[in-house]
Amino acid sequence: MLINPLLASVETPPVALVQSWVKERDFPDGRPLLDLAQAAPGWPMAAPLVAHITEAIQKPETARYAPILGEQPLRQALADEMTALYGGTIQAENVAITSGCNQAYVAAIMALAKEGDAVMLPTPWYFNHKMTLDMFGIKAIPLPCAADAGMLPDVAAAEKLITPRTRAIVLVTPNNPTGAIYPSSLIQQFVALAKAHNIKLIIDETYRDFIPAGGAPHDAFKADTWADTVIQLYSFSKAYAMPGLRVGAVTAGADVIGLVQKALDSIAICANGAGQAAALYGIRSLGEWRNGKRQEMALRLAAFQQAMKPIANQFPIVSAGAFFAYCRHPFELSALEAAKRLADEGAIMAMPGSAFGPGQEQMLRFAFGNLAPEAAAAIGERLAALAR
Structure with a gap:
């Protein structure tokens, strides 16, 4: 088969891979899927x-x-x-x-x-x-x-x-x-x-x-x-x-x-x-609506950081701001395996650090901008359960 070897060597789109893990799963109302993978504002258009x-x-x-x-x-x-x-x-x-x-x-x-x-x-x-x-x-x-x-x-x-x-x-x-x-x-x-x-x-x-x-x-x-x-x-x-x-x-x-x-x-x-x-x-x-969403995003960051405080030793936040938090995971697993475990056992979608280059196997990216402040506590609770 004649194909472009350069394109063939490009990695599989990582967001699509993570999404495939939950594609046909049903999530109960009391434990909904928390999607912190693909970065999309967690509010509708004005x-x-x-x-x-x-x-x-x-x-x-x-x-x-x-x-x-x-x-x-x-x-x-x-x-x-x-x-x-x-x-x-x-x-x-x-x-x-x-x-x-x-x-x-x-x-x-x-x-x-x-x-x-x-x-x-x-x-x-x-x-x-x-x-x-x-x-x-x-x-x-x-x-x-x-x-x-x-x-x-x-x-x-x-x-x-x-x-x-x-x-x-x-x-x-x-x-x-x-x-x-x-x-x-x-x-x-x-x-x-x-x-x-x-x-x-x-x-x-x-x-x-x-x-x-x-x-x-x-x-x-x-x-x-x-x-x-x-x-x-x-x-x-x-x-x-x-x-x-x-x-x-x-x-x-x-x-x-x-x-x-x-x-x-x-x-x-x-x-x-x-x-x-x-x-x-x-x-x-x-302009005013956009400025309001800037303030809303700051609240989402604060809520995420607060939710992660009890598990700071297990999932330390290395860096955070604007839309993302970059965290270490505590598992003796690759980043991809760790992200899949979060999806399978915690109903949490996060991006594996390996998607972002070499030396990132202990990292996970959380797009907290997708998550309403009132839902942030669930992240900490579910991650704490996985880290036990």
């Missing part, structure tokens, strides 16, 4: 947004092809919002609207690197980032992040790993899977590092809207020359609780956006009209 989408899909133009780089009003609205938030100057021409943030990443990588090149990923990494590199034959350079350093990447260590084939460094903040929120000063150091080596810095800010403090996460866009180095990825899906509508964005220099356009035209042509209409409405009308 009612006005639902009404807006309902109206939008009745218009013929919503179902037509959109411009490859996205509807101009949405590109302009995001550029204006980012300019106000970050304090720099971002134009609509710097923005490409994509079918979700994963597609934004794929398009950015296609614009920067080819087979045989290399991209640096802090570990633990987001598995789809690594999967994308593997399928294109691009080497992933692991940059280990240590628990005693707050799971933050080290700039000096990163510089030692740069090779002549390195095309970009990828940062995810708030981080998936660790939840770590990178300080602005650290991001600035990575901007300087990338600039010094004439490579790009890709900053995936999918979970930006859940940073408790709000405000500008960093100053990378303040420099007039930001477009020479920085590429930012964003997700409307998480911000407005509409992951199924698949809307994300790439913000970059015009040269990169020109290449991204070629990639997008070949992948999906354009992001769907309903999703773009929803994203534009969100920017224009749901």
Whole structure:
């Protein structure tokens, strides 16, 4: 059989694997399944947004092809919002609207690197980032992040790993899977590092809207020359609780956006009209709602941390923030086996650390953002029972 060996070597999508463990099981009302695997906001879209989408899909133009780089009003609205938030100057021409943030990443990588090149990923990494590199034959350079350093990447260590084939460094903040929120000063150091080596810095800010403090996460866009180095990825899906509508964005220099356009035209042509209409409405009308959800997420984090306190010795939280908690498990099992035990015996879905790179076999990722605060206590109780 003739197949692409690069794609054949890519790991099985880990979320789908975890979901398969509970696919045909029934869970009693008194012990429901607690799904902390795939990261999806644990609340519905805002009612006005639902009404807006309902109206939008009745218009013929919503179902037509959109411009490859996205509807101009949405590109302009995001550029204006980012300019106000970050304090720099971002134009609509710097923005490409994509079918979700994963597609934004794929398009950015296609614009920067080819087979045989290399991209640096802090570990633990987001598995789809690594999967994308593997399928294109691009080497992933692991940059280990240590628990005693707050799971933050080290700039000096990163510089030692740069090779002549390195095309970009990828940062995810708030981080998936660790939840770590990178300080602005650290991001600035990575901007300087990338600039010094004439490579790009890709900053995936999918979970930006859940940073408790709000405000500008960093100053990378303040420099007039930001477009020479920085590429930012964003997700409307998480911000407005509409992951199924698949809307994300790439913000970059015009040269990169020109290449991204070629990639997008070949992948999906354009992001769907309903999703773009929803994203534009969100920017224009749901700022207060979005801020409320930031506060709600902080409550969910606090509830999860409180639930885990009695079992801190068995399941210590190594890092947590924004949407995720990264915890050690106490079992003499692989991460995959431990996650399956949680599903089989505890009716808890969590992601195994092995999905996030080497050296993660004792780790589990919990997407506490899926879980209402009043349900958090059940996590601690069930994990305590499993650890006995």
